Amino acid sequence: MIPFSSVSPLKILEKSSQGALGAGNLGVLIARAGVGKTACLIHIAFDKIFSQEKLVHVALEEGPEKVMSYYSVIYYDLLKALGITDDYEYRMRIERNRMILAYLNQSFDLDRLRNNLKNLAEGLQFTPDALIVDGLDFEKTDRKVFEGLKDIAQEAETEIWLSALSHRHITEVNDHGIPYPCSQIDDLFSLIVQLKAEPSGIFLSLLKDHDQPGFPDTHVRLDPNTFLAMV
Amino acid sequence: MNTIDNIRNIGISAHIDSGKTTLTERILYYTKRIFAIHEVRGKDGVGATMDSMELERERGITIASAATYCEWKGHRINIIDTPGHVDFTIEVERALRVMDGAVLILCAVGGVQSQSITVDRQMNRYEVPRIAFINKCDRSGANPRRVVRQLREKLNHNPVLLQLPIGLENQCKGVVDLVSMKAFYFEGRSGDEIRTDEIPADMRDQAGAAREALLDAASMYSDDLMEAILEDKVTEPLIRDAVRSGTISRELTPVFVGSAYKNIGVQPLLDAINSYLPSPLDVQNTALDLDQDERPVPLETDARKPVVALAFKLEVTPYGQLTYLRIYQGAIQKGADLMIIRTGKKIKVGRLVRMHADQMEDLTTAQAGDIVALFGIDCSSGDTFTDGTLHYSMSSMFVPEPVISLTISPQDNKSQDNMSKALNRFTREDPTFKSYVDSESGETIISGMGELHLDVYVERMKREFNADVTTGMPQVAYREAITRQAVFDYIHKKQTGGSGQFGRVAGFMAPSSEGTYEFINEIKGGAIPTEFVPAVDKGFRSCLEKGLLVRFPVLGMNITVNDGKAHSVDSSDMAFFQAAVGAFKQAYMKAKPVILEPIMKVTVEGPSEFQGNVMGAINQRRGIITSSIEDGAFTTIEAEVPLAEMFGYATTLRSLTQGKAEFTMEFSRYAKVPESLSEELKTTLREKSRGDKK
Numbered sequence: 025m026i027p028f029s030s031v032s033p034l035k036i037l038e039k040s041s042q043g044a045l046g047a048g049n050l051g052v053l054i055a056r057a058g059v060g061k062t063a064c065l066i067h068i069a070f071d072k073i074f075s076q077e078k079l080v081h082v083a084l085e086e087g088p089e090k091v092m093s094y095y096s097v098i099y100y101d102l103l104k105a106l107g108i109t110d111d112y113e114y115r116m117r118i119e120r121n122r123m124i125l126a127y128l129n130q131s132f133d134l135d136r137l138r139n140n141l142k143n144l145a146e147g148l149q150f151t152p153d154a155l156i157v158d159g160l161d162f163e164k165t166d167r168k169v170f171e172g173l174k175d176i177a178q179e180a181e182t183e184i185w186l187s188a189l190s191h192r193h194i195t196e197v198n199d200h201g202i203p204y205p206c207s208q209i210d211d212l213f214s215l216i217v218q219l220k221a222e223p224s225g226i227f228l229s230l231l232k233d234h235d236q237p238g239f240p241d242t243h244v245r246l247d248p249n250t251f252l253a254m255v
Numbered sequence: 256m257n258t259i260d261n262i263r264n265i266g267i268s269a270h271i272d273s274g275k276t277t278l279t280e281r282i283l284y285y286t287k288r289i290f291a292i293h294e295v296r297g298k299d300g301v302g303a304t305m306d307s308m309e310l311e312r313e314r315g316i317t318i319a320s321a322a323t324y325c326e327w328k329g330h331r332i333n334i335i336d337t338p339g340h341v342d343f344t345i346e347v348e349r350a351l352r353v354m355d356g357a358v359l360i361l362c363a364v365g366g367v368q369s370q371s372i373t374v375d376r377q378m379n380r381y382e383v384p385r386i387a388f389i390n391k392c393d394r395s396g397a398n399p400r401r402v403v404r405q406l407r408e409k410l411n412h413n414p415v416l417l418q419l420p421i422g423l424e425n426q427c428k429g430v431v432d433l434v435s436m437k438a439f440y441f442e443g444r445s446g447d448e449i450r451t452d453e454i455p456a457d458m459r460d461q462a463g464a465a466r467e468a469l470l471d472a473a474s475m476y477s478d479d480l481m482e483a484i485l486e487d488k489v490t491e492p493l494i495r496d497a498v499r500s501g502t503i504s505r506e507l508t509p510v511f512v513g514s515a516y517k518n519i520g521v522q523p524l525l526d527a528i529n530s531y532l533p534s535p536l537d538v539q540n541t542a543l544d545l546d547q548d549e550r551p552v553p554l555e556t557d558a559r560k561p562v563v564a565l566a567f568k569l570e571v572t573p574y575g576q577l578t579y580l581r582i583y584q585g586a587i588q589k590g591a592d593l594m595i596i597r598t599g600k601k602i603k604v605g606r607l608v609r610m611h612a613d614q615m616e617d618l619t620t621a622q623a624g625d626i627v628a629l630f631g632i633d634c635s636s637g638d639t640f641t642d643g644t645l646h647y648s649m650s651s652m653f654v655p656e657p658v659i660s661l662t663i664s665p666q667d668n669k670s671q672d673n674m675s676k677a678l679n680r681f682t683r684e685d686p687t688f689k690s691y692v693d694s695e696s697g698e699t700i701i702s703g704m705g706e707l708h709l710d711v712y713v714e715r716m717k718r719e720f721n722a723d724v725t726t727g728m729p730q731v732a733y734r735e736a737i738t739r740q741a742v743f744d745y746i747h748k749k750q751t752g753g754s755g756q757f758g759r760v761a762g763f764m765a766p767s768s769e770g771t772y773e774f775i776n777e778i779k780g781g782a783i784p785t786e787f788v789p790a791v792d793k794g795f796r797s798c799l800e801k802g803l804l805v806r807f808p809v810l811g812m813n814i815t816v817n818d819g820k821a822h823s824v825d826s827s828d829m830a831f832f833q834a835a836v837g838a839f840k841q842a843y844m845k846a847k848p849v850i851l852e853p854i855m856k857v858t859v860e861g862p863s864e865f866q867g868n869v870m871g872a873i874n875q876r877r878g879i880i881t882s883s884i885e886d887g888a889f890t891t892i893e894a895e896v897p898l899a900e901m902f903g904y905a906t907t908l909r910s911l912t913q914g915k916a917e918f919t920m921e922f923s924r925y926a927k928v929p930e931s932l933s934e935e936l937k938t939t940l941r942e943k944s945r946g947d948k949k
């Protein structure tokens with residue numbers, strides 16, 4: 025059996041200063057439409073779930089059924105890649121450590137999320153080590169919301185990973201090399217990772233590493249079908 | 256008008272109280288099947304025509320699925336009534352099987368609720384194309400746009416409005432048709448007279464934008480329409496064809512609006528059924544060929560082919576048993592012979608009828624695509640009929656195992672008779688409802704899909720059959736399964752006077768990951784003569800009915816027999832059967848059996864303020880919450896909960912949420928009872944089974 029860490033896209037963090045995002049911090053994955061943001065976020069989720077950390081997946085565009093089906097597609101790819109045949113223990117870990125919160129019809133707001141997290145903690149003793157927030161529209165979201173998310177991350181002592189959609193036609197990049205739509209709010213993020221499709225494959229690079237600049241020139245190459253790191 | 260492409264076999268599916276009964280009655284009125292409109296549960300006490308059973312009326316839900324026939328603009332429409340209640344899974348599924356399309360009714364205020372989600376999921380499984388009707392646009396708080404969004408977000412449909420309401424709430428006056436770009440108003444005493452007019456001036460912009468959206472969505476399913484849009488030559492038939500192909504391929508859900516109660520929008524909905532829902536020719540049906548190991552074979556909606564028909568519903572009438580049939584292939588004549596595939600019995604078609612809302616019409620012939628009924632045929636629901644030349648079965652239908660049971664006892668002799676009659680009837684109607692007499696306790700036991708499922712049959716027994724019965728506590732249908740491999744080597748030997756009995760069976764049992772039973776024959780050199788092997792298989796099989804741990808059925812295992820011995824005189828089927836039973840007993844406990852319990856998928860929906868309470872209560876019931884969905888002011892919580900913990904949940908939920916939340920549940924899977932509970936459960940179940948024997 026191959027250890028998950030050797031194929032996880034989070035391998036990119038091996039090179040980072042702290043090796044992880046860390047509680048109280050926000051991280052973001054930037055990519056254009058269709059490159060595989062959700063798949064990549066779900067790998068991050070599995071990384072947590074399999075190491076017995078509790079994860080809340082916040083879905084803003086899709087219902088849980090869709091989200092679960094994404095997870096299961098990626099899960100079976102993972103089993104194959106890792107050569108796992110008896111997956112009972114892994115399924116139990118998913119069952120115990122994953123919670124999906126979906127917000128349909130623009131019903132997402134910070135108070136609601138805060139309240140939902142409180143209910144999870146009080147009703148279920150479910151206190152997440154990480155949150156994944158998929159589908160937040162960065163262009164239409166005020167800086168205040170990101171600040172609020174950062175507050176939530178600190179109050180709940182959890183890390184939060186978000187995905188941001190970039191566009192081919194907007195090439196804006198700030199002084200630190202952080203592209204649109206994160207160029208104005210990069211101070212709020214501890215880790216900024218970019219996912220790029222190139223003719224030769226899919227590449228993940230670290231643009232910001234806590235207090236240090238990233239190293240945009242080193243990449244982790246991902247399998248374009250499974251989004252697992254290629255060695 | 257007798258062509259197959261003019262037939263529509265449709266279901267009307269709805270969350271309770273969204274207006275299915277009212278809409279159905281309006282349909283039957285406009286198609287001239289009934290001659291007056293009664294209010295549902297109206298003061299005249301007549302009620303809507305489809306709600307035939309007293310019990311249904313009392314509970315305000317539709318339980319039975321019947322079919323009724325009507326005609327609209329040259330089309331023959333069979334309305335198959337779909338129960339809105341999820342506890343009746345098998346009834347819903349059987350109805351879904353025979354319908355080619357469906358109308359999904361949604362309340363303009365309540366929108367997509369949890370039961371609609373369950374029924375919609377089932378419709379997906381049976382690949383039923385549907386159109387949506389947003390009813391009750393006249394009610395205060397009506398918000399059709401929100402319902403359209405919910406269709407997209409909660410049910411994953413690709414909805415497109417084909418109409419807009421003219422006014423909402425008490426201003427609701429008519430509909431704008433986005434295909435013809437006209438306004439329709441429904442006048443006269445019961446909305447019979449449709450007045451066509453220009454779109455009201457203040458709605459023109461809105462209608463224009465909605466039409467654009469419709470063209471955008473529809474053009475995905477027709478290159479012709481796409482071209483016509485570019486050349487500005489769009490015609491109504493082009494739009495209709497495009498919407499029709501999108502609907503039939505289940506990629507598009509056309510949405511209509513109105514108010515059944517106020518007689519607004521019903522006739523255009525009938526037009527839409529004709530225009531957009533499939534005819535039997537548009538649907539591919541398959542049967543299983545029993546001569547070819549149940550290989551799926553396509554059926555042809557063609558009257559000249561040999562007959563294949565499915566009995567999907569039984570009803571008792573004063574004239575005898577009525578069997579509803581969907582004919583998939585061939586034609587049935589009055590007086591013809593048919594064969595019931597399950598029993599191999601031949602029957603003669605005496606009376607062949609079509610059911611109208613108010614009467615029966617005798618037919619001499621019916622053909623592929625039709626839904627008809629036979630009189631006085633002795634069969635079960637779900638039976639396949641053919642002309643005898645084909646050995647096909649339609650019933651690959653997914654029949655879930657019962658998860659709950661209870662004892663039932665009649666109070667006197669007359670009730671005893673009536674109870675037997677009732678049980679006989681119910682078990683034929685509903686394969687998920689079972690009844691048997693426990694051989695050890697002598698008690699009659701009924702089993703089914705949930706507390707409410709059994710409740711309703713017990714009630715029906717009292718009301719329709721006059722059987723005075725009492726019931727025991729509901730009992731969860733546990734299962735047993737082994738968790739490791741164990742060997743056996745058993746000799747059955749008996750010497751009593753004349754000829755003796757001798758058989759030796761050796762091999763091992765192992766857990767089955769699929770939960771099925773498999774017999775693996777690895778006997779070498781004729782150690783067990785081939786003729787006795789089936790008896791060995793049978794012996795093991797018989798042991799699965801009651802496990803040795805807590806006397807519940809064993810959920811499959813793999814048995815490998817690799818050695819044995821026979822005696823030239825004393826060996827027999829009987830001896831080897833007994834040897835297998837002995838071998839099973841020898842190995843079973845060594846294979847570390849565990850108790851499995853049914854796990855239900857539970858969905859609770861209610862105002863968001865109750866999320867915490869609902870979650871806590873599920874958690875206390877050993878439930879695992881998988882997700883929580885926020886939508887507007889509502890939260891839907893999805894969880895997996897052991898059935899054993901669900902007793903009385905309805906009451907708990909009511910008091911936790913002031914009656915503002917509702918829940919549905921369906922069987923999900925079997926799972927091992929946690930270590931911490933299994934010892935106690937073992938003791939209880941063993942004591943109970945000891946008690947039963949006395």
Ligand SMILES: Nc1nc2c(ncn2[C@@H]2O[C@H](COP(=O)(O)OP(=O)(O)O)[C@@H](O)[C@H]2O)c(=O)[nH]1
Pocket residue numbers: 269270271272273274275276277278294295315316390391392393394513514515516517
């Ligand atoms: N305001 C309004 N009430 C309706 C409409 N359709 C049905 N109702 C009422 O809603 C209740 C439930 O309707 P019913 O047809 O029995 O619903 P079912 O449970 O889906 O069969 C009844 O009181 C009806 O009179 C409608 O279009 N507008």
